[in-house]
Amino acid sequence: MPSLPTAKTAPKPNLADLTVLAYGQTKIGKSDFCSHAEGALFLATEPGLNALDVFQVPIQTWDELLDACAEIVAGQHPFKTVIIDTVDNAYKFCTDYILKKFKIEHESDLGYGKGYAIVNNEFQRVLTKLAFLPYGLFLVSHAKQIEVETRTGKYTRIVPTLPDKARKIVLGMVDMVLYCDLENSVGQNGEKSTRRVIRTKPSPDYEAGDRTGRLPQTLDLDFAKFFQAFNTAVTPLKPQAAKAPAAK
Amino acid sequence: MATAPLLSTYSMWNLFRNCRKAVEWRYIEQLVPLLRDHNLHFGSLIHDCLELWHGQRDIELVLDRIDRLCSNRAQDEDQKRDWLNATAMMRGYAEHYPTEEFEIVALEKTFEGPIFNPATGAASRSFVLAGKIDGIVRIGGEYFVLEHKTASQMDADYLEKLWTDFQITLYAHYIEQTLSIPITGILYNVLVKARLQQSKGETVEEFELRRAELLAKSKTGKTTAKRKLPETDEDFQQRLAEKYADPLMFHREMLYLSRDRFEILRSELWELTQAFLDARRRGVFYQNTAFCFNYQRPCAYFALCRSAGNPNVRDNFYQRVAPNEELRALPATTTEPAF
Numbered sequence: 001m002p003s004l005p006t007a008k009t010a011p012k013p014n015l016a017d018l019t020v021l022a023y024g025q026t027k028i029g030k031s032d033f034c035s036h037a038e039g040a041l042f043l044a045t046e047p048g049l050n051a052l053d054v055f056q057v058p059i060q061t062w063d064e065l066l067d068a069c070a071e072i073v074a075g076q077h078p079f080k081t082v083i084i085d086t087v088d089n090a091y092k093f094c095t096d097y098i099l100k101k102f103k104i105e106h107e108s109d110l111g112y113g114k115g116y117a118i119v120n121n122e123f124q125r126v127l128t129k130l131a132f133l134p135y136g137l138f139l140v141s142h143a144k145q146i147e148v149e150t151r152t153g154k155y156t157r158i159v160p161t162l163p164d165k166a167r168k169i170v171l172g173m174v175d176m177v178l179y180c181d182l183e184n185s186v187g188q189n190g191e192k193s194t195r196r197v198i199r200t201k202p203s204p205d206y207e208a209g210d211r212t213g214r215l216p217q218t219l220d221l222d223f224a225k226f227f228q229a230f231n232t233a234v235t236p237l238k239p240q241a242a243k244a245p246a247a248k
Numbered sequence: 249m250a251t252a253p254l255l256s257t258y259s260m261w262n263l264f265r266n267c268r269k270a271v272e273w274r275y276i277e278q279l280v281p282l283l284r285d286h287n288l289h290f291g292s293l294i295h296d297c298l299e300l301w302h303g304q305r306d307i308e309l310v311l312d313r314i315d316r317l318c319s320n321r322a323q324d325e326d327q328k329r330d331w332l333n334a335t336a337m338m339r340g341y342a343e344h345y346p347t348e349e350f351e352i353v354a355l356e357k358t359f360e361g362p363i364f365n366p367a368t369g370a371a372s373r374s375f376v377l378a379g380k381i382d383g384i385v386r387i388g389g390e391y392f393v394l395e396h397k398t399a400s401q402m403d404a405d406y407l408e409k410l411w412t413d414f415q416i417t418l419y420a421h422y423i424e425q426t427l428s429i430p431i432t433g434i435l436y437n438v439l440v441k442a443r444l445q446q447s448k449g450e451t452v453e454e455f456e457l458r459r460a461e462l463l464a465k466s467k468t469g470k471t472t473a474k475r476k477l478p479e480t481d482e483d484f485q486q487r488l489a490e491k492y493a494d495p496l497m498f499h500r501e502m503l504y505l506s507r508d509r510f511e512i513l514r515s516e517l518w519e520l521t522q523a524f525l526d527a528r529r530r531g532v533f534y535q536n537t538a539f540c541f542n543y544q545r546p547c548a549y550f551a552l553c554r555s556a557g558n559p560n561v562r563d564n565f566y567q568r569v570a571p572n573e574e575l576r577a578l579p580a581t582t583t584e585p586a587f
Contacts, residue, residue, distance in 0.1 A: 150282055150567075151280075151569070168555075171558070171560045172560070175560075177564070207564040
């Protein structure tokens, strides 16, 4: 006798609908990881993709980025995932664009923090618009160590290299913050080994997060494994959603 | 079985009045920013010192407390700046008030009392109000609540604004109710923080640039300009000591309480409790966007609101801390030397 379901299954979001921030140290393999996303198109704001066989649009100014975005919106292309590599440089281009537009040399020249706010608003406007498109959006950033002062003392933390306010904007709009890291381990025979991993959950030592709740805490820095983990994970239902359907 | 009433503070009600969403983040979700606001450190350091000074009147003990609370000053520039300023401020304070015209009745006194419905006189079953005052003093035969304030500047507006300090007025009312001490008024003890900065001097490049500019303007082609060297700690301490010798850096202001104001505040407080219960029942804590940039800086929860509560922001920029931590008594060992 077939047993009918007593609970609804959770919706499975498509990876290509998500916005992801991937950050980590130089040459760890962030771009290579992103290049395996479905229909990947790189908006390459910095050189470094030479070793990868990918579709890329070299971007050197904010105007060029806006033009590329306009073409993506038009939809006459086969791409399904947009990768801004790196978002740090995109932010710099955005800053240059605003400085030029307002004919100033530095954000502080506008006074009362207005220059910084205009840059951040423009940056957020474009990223939000991109995130709403029916394409996946991957943002790539480098990692840096900062000293943070908390109520319980000072310690160092690894964070994306974006300026503080831009980082808050990006973290606030993405579904996943993936920290690409190296994990050292010692085998049974005492042999030391290092593997490249993605850390997906927040920690005092680094910034990371996964609002889909589908990923394990740590997984290999390998897109196929990431994709598999995302698609096979079962998201626990919220209590109110687990009610049995009312009989008609 | 009836649950115990929720402990509330004036800070909570004031925040609720300003932005309900912020109250949800702080008092329901129990979130606080991960990063400490350094500006608050100096104020709490001075409060700690004033409690010790008014309790013991021994400046060496106070200076020793500052040393221990800024024990990392050799490595930490912020702590060093606070240490230099607090040391000079407390020395100046002790010299400015070698004797006091008041008698200390209590210091750092906490209280907890019911919130009454002004229409029926019945106590709220949902909330009690708790708080802590800096002290109670007796002047002549009258009792005053002692309130310490550290200010970056004290002008006419600052003094005018003191009457709007509803918190201390309300607390005075609760002290009367819970400790049965008739409060005549508030004694504000204002300490102005010196705005002096320790000079960092100029680099060789900066000096060469300045020298070249002076030479270009000089008719003789010569200049006696010398490189500005960083100010030593001793020289800066001396400057601070001179600043804190200025009587204008310390001020006492006495405000007499109006009984009518007590009644207004009691009614307001009751209305706030009802609005809170309604918001909690309906699960609606709306944002007051006019408050996002109060004091010309973003609210502590601005990033969270802007991201619509994105867990990535919540988990990476905030931590969970139980509310009303200001009422929690720290164990004595935290400030006493182990050796």
